[in-house]
Amino acid sequence: MGLREKKAQRNRERIVREALALFARHGYEQTTMESIARAAELSPSTLYRCFPSKDLIVLSRFKSYAEEFARVFAACSMKRPVDEALAQAIFTTLEAEDARETETLLVRSIIDKAPVARARLWDYIAEQQRQLCKLLAHRLHAKPDDLRIVLAAQTAMMIAGIAADRWRSTGRKTPSRATAAELMRLIEQQAVVFPRPPAKSVKPARRPARPAPRK
Amino acid sequence: MGLREKKAQRNRERIVREALALFARHGYEQTTMESIARAAELSPSTLYRCFPSKDLIVLSRFKSYAEEFARVFAACSMKRPVDEALAQAIFTTLEAEDARETETLLVRSIIDKAPVARARLWDYIAEQQRQLCKLLAHRLHAKPDDLRIVLAAQTAMMIAGIAADRWRSTGRKTPSRATAAELMRLIEQQAVVFPRPPAKSVKPARRPARPAPRK
DNA sequence: ATGTCAATTGACAGTAACTATCATAATCAC
DNA sequence: GTGATTATGATAGTTACTGTCAATTGACAT
Numbered sequence: 171m172g173l174r175e176k177k178a179q180r181n182r183e184r185i186v187r188e189a190l191a192l193f194a195r196h197g198y199e200q201t202t203m204e205s206i207a208r209a210a211e212l213s214p215s216t217l218y219r220c221f222p223s224k225d226l227i228v229l230s231r232f233k234s235y236a237e238e239f240a241r242v243f244a245a246c247s248m249k250r251p252v253d254e255a256l257a258q259a260i261f262t263t264l265e266a267e268d269a270r271e272t273e274t275l276l277v278r279s280i281i282d283k284a285p286v287a288r289a290r291l292w293d294y295i296a297e298q299q300r301q302l303c304k305l306l307a308h309r310l311h312a313k314p315d316d317l318r319i320v321l322a323a324q325t326a327m328m329i330a331g332i333a334a335d336r337w338r339s340t341g342r343k344t345p346s347r348a349t350a351a352e353l354m355r356l357i358e359q360q361a362v363v364f365p366r367p368p369a370k371s372v373k374p375a376r377r378p379a380r381p382a383p384r385k
Numbered sequence: 386m387g388l389r390e391k392k393a394q395r396n397r398e399r400i401v402r403e404a405l406a407l408f409a410r411h412g413y414e415q416t417t418m419e420s421i422a423r424a425a426e427l428s429p430s431t432l433y434r435c436f437p438s439k440d441l442i443v444l445s446r447f448k449s450y451a452e453e454f455a456r457v458f459a460a461c462s463m464k465r466p467v468d469e470a471l472a473q474a475i476f477t478t479l480e481a482e483d484a485r486e487t488e489t490l491l492v493r494s495i496i497d498k499a500p501v502a503r504a505r506l507w508d509y510i511a512e513q514q515r516q517l518c519k520l521l522a523h524r525l526h527a528k529p530d531d532l533r534i535v536l537a538a539q540t541a542m543m544i545a546g547i548a549a550d551r552w553r554s555t556g557r558k559t560p561s562r563a564t565a566a567e568l569m570r571l572i573e574q575q576a577v578v579f580p581r582p583p584a585k586s587v588k589p590a591r592r593p594a595r596p597a598p599r600k
Numbered sequence: 601a602t603g604t605c606a607a608t609t610g611a612c613a614g615t616a617a618c619t620a621t622c623a624t625a626a627t628c629a630c
Numbered sequence: 631g632t633g634a635t636t637a638t639g640a641t642a643g644t645t646a647c648t649g650t651c652a653a654t655t656g657a658c659a660t
Contacts, residue, residue, distance in 0.1 A: 174627060174637075202616060213639045224617070285508065292507030293500065315554070317547075318577045321568060324543050325577070332535055339530070353536060360573070362533045362540070389607075389656060417645065428610045429647095439646070 182220050182230075185210045189227045194276055198228070198284035225290040231277050232291065236298050239263045240305065247309050256306075256322070257354065260330050264346035268337060278338055299327050329353045397435050397445075400425045404442045409491055413443070413499035440505040446492050447506065451513050454478045455520065462524050471521075471537070472569065475545050479561035483552060493553055514542050544568045 188209035192201040203224060207217040221227045243259035250258075267274050281287045300314075302323040307314040314320075333349035356362050403424035407416040418439060422432040436442045458474035465473075482489050496502045515529075517538040522529040529535075548564035571577050 172628075177627095178637085203618085204616080215639050215641095216637080218618070219637080222618085286501075286504075289501075289504035289508040292511060293504040296507060315551075317551075317564070317567060318571060320547055321543075321571060321577050324547065325540075328536075328539050328543060332532075332539065336530075336532075349532070352532060356533060356536060358575070360575075362536050387657075392656090393608090418647085419645085430610050430612095431608080433647070434608080437647085 178220070181210070181212065181216070185212075185217060185220055186227055186230055190273075190276060190280070193228070193280045198224075198280050198287055225287045228277060228281055228284075228287050229290060229294055231273070232294060235263050235267055236301075238266055239298075240301065243302075243305060247305070252306065252309055255309075256326050257350075260326060260333075260350055261347050264330060264333055264337075264350060267334060268342070268346050271342060275338065275342070295327065295331070299323050302326065325357070393435070396425070396427065396431070400427075400432060400435055401442055401445055405488075405491060405495070408443070408495045413439075413495050413502055440502045443492060443496055443499075443502050444505060444509055446488070447509060450478050450482055451516075453481055454513075455516065458517075458520060462520070467521065467524055470524075471541050472565075475541060475548075475565055476562050479545060479548055479552075479565055482549060483557070483561050486557060490553065490557070510542060510546070514538050517541065540572070 185206065189201070189206045192206060192209060203217060204214055206227070207214045210217065221230070239259050239262075242262045243255055246258055247255040249255075281291055303314040303319055306312075306319050306323055307316065310319065312319055329350050330346075332353060333346040336344050336349045337346040400421065404416070404421045407421060407424060418432060419429055421442070422429045425432065436445070454474050454477075457477045458470055461473055462470040464470075496506055518529040518534050521527075521534045521538055522531065525534065527534055544565050545561075547568060548561040551559050551564045552561040
């Protein structure tokens with residue numbers, strides 16, 4: 171590997187490190203690209219060459235999770251039923267995220283407070299959903315826009331999102347994996363208030379596995 | 386109502402109308418706030434007072450749908466089972482969106498091409514999800530962060546999102562309502578590849594209602 | 601009508617995230 | 631080493647947005 175790429179890699183790492191520190195200290199909006207460049211000891215021009223926009227600095231941390239997810243899924247999607255592979259990928263990715271406690275919490279708290287960065291993260295997640303559709307479609311020999319494929323992909327992302335959220339909001343007391351498993355259970359048992367088409371004939375009066383919380 | 390508010394209202398409308406026209410003509414990024422102000426015949430200062438940011442101009446069209454959703458849901462959530470009210474609200478809102486063909490398509494195509502605006506829309510949708518959680522929680526006498534509530538709210542938004550997307554991507558040949566109904570059916574029948582916890586005991590080899598599409 | 605007061609407006613100045621360009625300096629290929 | 635290539639940094643510009651302040655306009659009592 172060339173010496174050039176090594177240097178670029180080190181640059182990127184230092185930028186992210188220094189930027190996160192500044193964001194944590196003064197807030198995302200208050201930190202200018204110029205100050206980041208100063209902290210990372212390079213010119214604004216170079217900074218913009220590495221990260222064309224400010225939010226990419228924060229978002230770069232999420233790419234590793236996305237890559238891990240795709241890797242795990244690809245690894246076991248051929249040996250096992252799809253739903254198991256999907257669940258496995260969710261669990262593994264979530265656990266990896268839980269494991270990096272301080273960094274995950276830091277990055278999320280920065281993002282939550284910064285509307286622009288937060289919005290960009292949503293957009294990134296939507297992109298990941300599309301990627302997952304492709305993976306699923308390939309595995310099931312279906313088209314990526316098959317309704318069942320789209321539904322499965324979005325459900326998976328939803329589960330991961332809720333679980334990760336909960337881990338944060340409970341002060342990392344609830345492991346993401348447990349929440350994700352619980353969500354899958356709820357879905358499978360239909361123990362949730364699901365939207366359904368308005369009663370066409372009978373109302374089966376579905377009985378939730380757990381009684382709905384009443385006052 | 387004062388004459389003052391009338392004027393403000395008319396201002397807002399003209400701004401949105403002219404801005405959408407400009408966006409459609411030259412693209413979102415290429416249209417400057419200054420040119421919008423010129424087209425709407427007011428100073429940039431006033432424009433910024435009406436719409437603190439550029440994306441709010443585009444997003445303002447979505448607020449009506451969100452309000453309609455909340456209204457319909459509130460209207461029938463007390464008389465009927467929650468899931469029916471939820472489905473009804475989804476259907477009504479989607480049909481209203483379908484009905485405004487040209488405008489909906491225009492706004493969506495603008496947003497899809499503009500990363501910043503698109504990202505903001507995601508953020509807005511996330512906010513709506515939180516609002517829906519509150520509504521559901523109130524109706525079911527539960528806490529807004531109850532897992533079942535969150536799951537239900539996000540599932541509802543997901544269904545609406547997929548349905549609206551499909552209506553657009555199929556050149557408005559597939560009515561949103563039909564897609565939404567189909568999605569609800571798929572969920573209820575578990576005819577989808579759902580993520581589930583890795584097999585702990587047996588593999589029941591679930592049989593989808595419709596055979597999975599094979600090549 | 602007219603004067604008074606408050607809210608709206610628009611002009612101006614400033615900040616910061618980008619974008620484009622180009623000379624200079626560091627790497628690579630030989 | 632030398633020449634081609636590529637990364638760097640300085641500089642200038644565009645644009646979204648923020649803040650301030652004087653001028654204007656509408657609301658309202660008399």
